[in-house]
Amino acid sequence: MASVLKLEDVSVVRDENSILDSVNWTVEPDERWVVLGPNGAGKTTLLQIAAAAMHPTSGVATVLGEPLGHSDLAELRPRLGFASSALARRIPRNETVLDVVMTAAYAVTGRWNEEYEEIDERRAHRVLSEWNLDHLAERTFGNLSDGEQKRVQIARAVMTDPEILLLDEPAASLDLGGREELLQLLGGYASDPRSPAIIMVTHHVEEIPLGFGNALLLTDGRVAAQGTVADVITSERLSDTFGLQIELTEQDGRYSARARQAAAE
Numbered sequence: 001m002a003s004v005l006k007l008e009d010v011s012v013v014r015d016e017n018s019i020l021d022s023v024n025w026t027v028e029p030d031e032r033w034v035v036l037g038p039n040g041a042g043k044t045t046l047l048q049i050a051a052a053a054m055h056p057t058s059g060v061a062t063v064l065g066e067p068l069g070h071s072d073l074a075e076l077r078p079r080l081g082f083a084s085s086a087l088a089r090r091i092p093r094n095e096t097v098l099d100v101v102m103t104a105a106y107a108v109t110g111r112w113n114e115e116y117e118e119i120d121e122r123r124a125h126r127v128l129s130e131w132n133l134d135h136l137a138e139r140t141f142g143n144l145s146d147g148e149q150k151r152v153q154i155a156r157a158v159m160t161d162p163e164i165l166l167l168d169e170p171a172a173s174l175d176l177g178g179r180e181e182l183l184q185l186l187g188g189y190a191s192d193p194r195s196p197a198i199i200m201v202t203h204h205v206e207e208i209p210l211g212f213g214n215a216l217l218l219t220d221g222r223v224a225a226q227g228t229v230a231d232v233i234t235s236e237r238l239s240d241t242f243g244l245q246i247e248l249t250e251q252d253g254r255y256s257a258r259a260r261q262a263a264a265e
């Protein structure tokens with residue numbers, strides 16, 4: 001099976017600043033990646049390239065077999081599922097949850113005059129139930145809790161049956177209960193062999209769901225490490241990447257990290 005994403009020496013320069021610097025990275029259809037790194041490391045920029053929303057300044061980015069810059073992006077976009085808080089801000093607050101998810105089939109936010117087919121509605125209900133949202137189908141998006149809104153964004157992103165699912169900090173701003181519910185759903189989704197490749201950006205190792213086997217650490221636009229979660233998510237590598245001594249613990253496949261306490265005098 002062909003790779004869903006291949007970046008070869010990809011660099012992005014803005015205002016003479018190097019935002020991504022010679023990134024080489026390949027994502028296979030059955031892989032679930034977590035991308036971690038400090039603020040400003042370039043994570044969102046990397047995700048924008050994977051989402052075919054931005055071209056590299058140099059290097060070659062191939063998304064679903066299509067080299068960016070030589071492809072019709074309108075054809076590529078429905079094959080990608082993307083959820084981010086920036087996208088969520090474009091969702092009309094008074095739209096029903098069912099419509100938020102269903103409009104993904106037409107790559108629009110906000111329901112206008114599209115004729116929806118019964119098959120779309122059936123699929124939307126199925127997706128809502130997979131993300132524990134079926135009881136909220138008729139509620140308006142703006143009145144949902146943060147956790148519910150995050151799940152709606154992901155349900156919308158998977159509605160078109162994408163070949164890559166891209167998630168930019170899906171657990172940000174959630175309380176403990178909301179985070180754990182989301183991680184459980186994401187873990188189940190990631191562990192299902194029918195699910196697409198997944199790339200999830202996060203700031204916290206606590207937010208790595210079960211079922212995510214690969215990790216990429218980014219710092220100052222450069223890849224500090226990439227490979228299996230077990231090889232990459234280590235105290236040493238995180239300490240190097242975040243520039244402070246980090247103590248990492250792992251239990252039953254979930255991680256937590258904190259700064260190492262200086263030894264008592």
Ligand SMILES: Nc1ncnc2c1ncn2[C@@H]1O[C@H](COP(=O)(O)OP(=O)(O)OP(=O)(O)O)[C@@H](O)[C@H]1O
Pocket residue numbers: 014015017019037038039040041042043044045046
């Ligand atoms: N269009 C742009 N023009 C100039 N600089 C930019 C542009 N877009 C991003 N940057 C800068 O590039 C760097 C990386 O930004 P990016 O949002 O990709 O990082 P990030 O790792 O997602 O950060 P965070 O964790 O804070 O969300 C930042 O210093 C940002 O200010």
